[in-house]
Amino acid sequence: MHLRLTDEQKMVQQTIRKFVEKELIPLENDVLRNEREGKPSLSKEKEEELVLKAKNAGFWGINTPEEYGGADLGQMMQAIVAMEVSKTFVPFQFGGSADNILYYGNEEQKNEYLIPTINGEKKSCFAMTEPGAGSDTQNIKMTAIKDGSEWVLNGEKTFITGGNEADFVMVIAITDKELHQKTKGREGVTCFIADRDMGWESEYIYTMGEWGPASLFFENVRIPEKNILGELHKGYNLGLEWIGFARWIVGARAVGTAERLLQMAIDYSKERETFGKPISERQAIQWQIADSAVEVEAARWLVLNAAFTLDQGEDNRHLASIAKLYGANMGTRVVDRVMQIHGGMGYTRELPIERWYREARLWRIYDGTDEIQRLIISRNLLKGHVKLGQYV
Ligand SMILES: Cc1cc2nc3c(=O)[nH]c(=O)nc-3n(C[C@H](O)[C@H](O)[C@H](O)COP(=O)(O)OP(=O)(O)OC[C@H]3O[C@@H](n4cnc5c(N)ncnc54)[C@H](O)[C@@H]3O)c2cc1C
Numbered sequence: 001m002h003l004r005l006t007d008e009q010k011m012v013q014q015t016i017r018k019f020v021e022k023e024l025i026p027l028e029n030d031v032l033r034n035e036r037e038g039k040p041s042l043s044k045e046k047e048e049e050l051v052l053k054a055k056n057a058g059f060w061g062i063n064t065p066e067e068y069g070g071a072d073l074g075q076m077m078q079a080i081v082a083m084e085v086s087k088t089f090v091p092f093q094f095g096g097s098a099d100n101i102l103y104y105g106n107e108e109q110k111n112e113y114l115i116p117t118i119n120g121e122k123k124s125c126f127a128m129t130e131p132g133a134g135s136d137t138q139n140i141k142m143t144a145i146k147d148g149s150e151w152v153l154n155g156e157k158t159f160i161t162g163g164n165e166a167d168f169v170m171v172i173a174i175t176d177k178e179l180h181q182k183t184k185g186r187e188g189v190t191c192f193i194a195d196r197d198m199g200w201e202s203e204y205i206y207t208m209g210e211w212g213p214a215s216l217f218f219e220n221v222r223i224p225e226k227n228i229l230g231e232l233h234k235g236y237n238l239g240l241e242w243i244g245f246a247r248w249i250v251g252a253r254a255v256g257t258a259e260r261l262l263q264m265a266i267d268y269s270k271e272r273e274t275f276g277k278p279i280s281e282r283q284a285i286q287w288q289i290a291d292s293a294v295e296v297e298a299a300r301w302l303v304l305n306a307a308f309t310l311d312q313g314e315d316n317r318h319l320a321s322i323a324k325l326y327g328a329n330m331g332t333r334v335v336d337r338v339m340q341i342h343g344g345m346g347y348t349r350e351l352p353i354e355r356w357y358r359e360a361r362l363w364r365i366y367d368g369t370d371e372i373q374r375l376i377i378s379r380n381l382l383k384g385h386v387k388l389g390q391y392v
Helices: 007-036 044-056 075-085 100-104 107-118 177-182 235-271 283-311 317-341 343-347 353-363 370-382
Strands: 124-127 143-147 150-160 168-174 189-195 201-204 214-224
Touching: 007 044, 007 075, 075 235, 075 283, 100 107, 100 235, 124 150, 143 168, 150 168, 150 189, 168 214, 168 235, 189 214, 189 235, 235 283, 235 317, 235 353, 283 317, 317 343, 317 353, 317 370, 343 353
Parallel strands: 124 168
Antiparallel strands: 143 150, 150 214, 168 189, 201 214
């Protein structure tokens, strides 16, 4: 057992850290100003400039297989990169990647969707949630009815990340009502790749955060048979796989953000004096710093364990739920303490803390709520799918 990053992992971590410090953090004030003025966080030119710099630094397609031009660094590296990039709220992602389930496409689908997505020529989104079916994904109502060589989709999806910008959506719909009922939603649904120009429409949803997902509307949208992703009637598992990947990454993001925020609180507490002494000399502040540090470390190891387990080719779903549940809650607790340590300044828009406060709240809701993670973790233990201490 070796609980340290390898030299290669450390090197990538340090290089990404430098990129974030040198290229992204200096843009934070611009991003705050743009967002407050209702403009895009980053201008198109700035985004293109960053993409070029990231490509030149070799950070493109970190987790993309080498045959598609990526670096294929594995899940641990994915976690480490997510932690580093989340130290800033500047909305930049090292691109060159595609949704995990797009790799299940056939050759034609890979050429038409996977490769252009990796190359940044097309944007994707994934749609499972509906107005009447969020946590209970088995309760979806969107239908797909076969008509000749096409499927006709009707229904509404909601809260779809990237749904306003996407060129195509991987959308889950019921293709066999009887089978769907008989299997309690596990079969009888299919994942379709639907281009926007096949006729679906989107509408922006305003949220507490600085970005919003979309509602997607399908009214007699005709999708050719060849656009079925994976197997007919077996789309539910693809959906779970998409959600499952995003799950532990939420924990990784929470670690990066909490670490940056905690550093801000440490620095501020040493500068801010009350009653003749820096507040860092007060036990009330020290304990908030200590509790936050303990929780950040705990979350880091939970995330790394989930990533490591996946890299070993093992099923990491139990650990992913644990990392997501703990990481998301840790993140919201830390941002709250950091705001408290900053007093009135923490509540102002002079500092980015309130922005992170609003953003962090989402972590406990999407990709499976706190309650759903608890349900999964307890069910695994109560039914004996997982034994305590199994993953050491
Ligand atoms: C910003 C944002 C982006 C999103 N992006 C996507 C996306 O890209 N694609 C996509 O398909 N979906 C997406 N979602 C949807 C997200 O996954 C759902 O919102 C989430 O799963 C919760 O579903 P719900 O909102 O319908 O809440 P509900 O399922 O209605 O839950 C309401 C409350 O009841 C609790 N609850 C529900 N069932 C149980 C139970 N059995 N036991 C105890 N408590 C329970 C929940 O935890 C929650 O507190 C996104 C959501 C948001 C807010």
